[in-house]
Amino acid sequence: MPKEILMPSLSAGMEEGTLARWLKAEGDAVAAGEIIAEIETDKATMEMEAAEAGTLGRLLVAAGTNGVPVNTPIAILLQPGESLAEAPAPAPTARPVQAPAPADPKPTKTDSHQPAGEMPPRHLASPLARRLAAESDIDLASLTGSGPRGRIVRIDVERARAAATAAPSSPAAEVLQAPVAEAPAQRVTRLPHSAMRRVIARRLLESKQTVPHFYLSVECEIDRLLALRADLNAVAGDDYKLSVNDLVIKAAAKALRIVPEANAMWTEDAILRFDDVDVSVAVATDGGLITPVLRRADEKSLGALSNEIKELAGRARANKLKPEDYQGGGFTVSNLGMYGVVSFAAIINPPQSCILAVGAGKRRAVVREDDTIVAATVMNCTLSVDHRSVDGAIGARYLSAFKDLIEQPLRLLA
DSSP states (O other), X not given: OOEXXXXXXXXXXXXXXXXXXXXXXXXXXXXXXXXXXXXXXXXXXXXXXXXXXXXXXXXXXXXXXXXXXXXXXXEEEEOTTOOGGGSOOOOGGGOTTXXXXXXXXXXXXOOTTSOTTOOOOOOOBOHHHHHHHHHHTOOGGGOOOOSGGGOBOHHHHHHHHHHHHHSOSSHHHHHHHSOOTTSXXXXXXXXXXXXXXXXXXXXXXXXXXXXXXXXXXXXXXXXXXXXXXXXXXXXXXXXXXXXXXXXXXXXXXXXXXXXXXXXXXXXXXXXXXXXXXXXXXXXXXXXXXXXXXXXXXXXXXXXXXXXXXXXXXXXXXXXXXXXXXXXXXXXXXXXXXXXTOOOXXXXXXXXXXXEEEEEEEEEEEEEOTTSOEEEEEEEEEEEXXXXXXXXXXXXXXXXXXXXXXXXXXXXXXX
């Protein structure tokens, strides 16, 4: 009997994804383990392999479809001698692993030939389209689907919602919606949310709403650090090229070994302290912020750390990270100094307890303890802390250890 190919779960906690591209067409033969599609998750674009050999009989979800729930049928695989007539009728909303689709917001209109008491027809629509239609009070019966076999998908509902907004239903509404003569209507470019952007938004909102943040700042003089970086790069040749961020990450990692209480996470039953120092590094990509993880960062040489950071950042920007590259991590470093930002406070990346925000080094006058005034390059760093798992004193001790390593950088080579 023909088998359904289901939307796979490609990372921990994945609930839905975007079917970015089909690499096979209807009627193509596929071998077990062959790449048949590319799936965009909240973190990266990943390849989907065929579980077994056969012929791709029908594509149920079009390329580019967003918000496809995990375990939704996306294609039909045929074996020799099988035909599409034997394939099960697609009913993704009925699968037990998915939440039931919300009821239509109002009864479907019927014509005079429909027998009394008969249930109205159920329109072929994706679960996401049904939810959006219910939220916007849009009758699915009024829509024409653009998905496979006329299936109503998200974009169909959004187009109907935009059309309803653009067409006022009454003269009063028309007056209210008319642009003021002195303020012409603004031109906008619509940028649909990617799966990554949706997850980033949800996680950041949850973090600010549920994690009790507090903030500690410290100023570090980095002239010795800059001199050490220049000396090391001068003798490194083509082996590596250190950035200030590489040295900052190394210092952040070694400080966690000195103050392990900051390398922790909160759970309802206990505070968990990580044995390894795995540091997440914030990387800006076109799709949003992603945090690949440097495993055992405190144990690696500066050269190895620098090369690994560059390799991970390159794959992050190319959407080529694997789940093991960005899952886990006990502490995050976010550096905006290269953009000229002097100081900022970052949002904690749950379930971690701390994130270190690093600003740009700036030359300024510094007063020494003997009241002499000297010029120094000063870098501001702010630690955002989850007060449930890391107390203020622990955060202060961590920043003190970090500052000492930055200002005495030869200790980073030990």
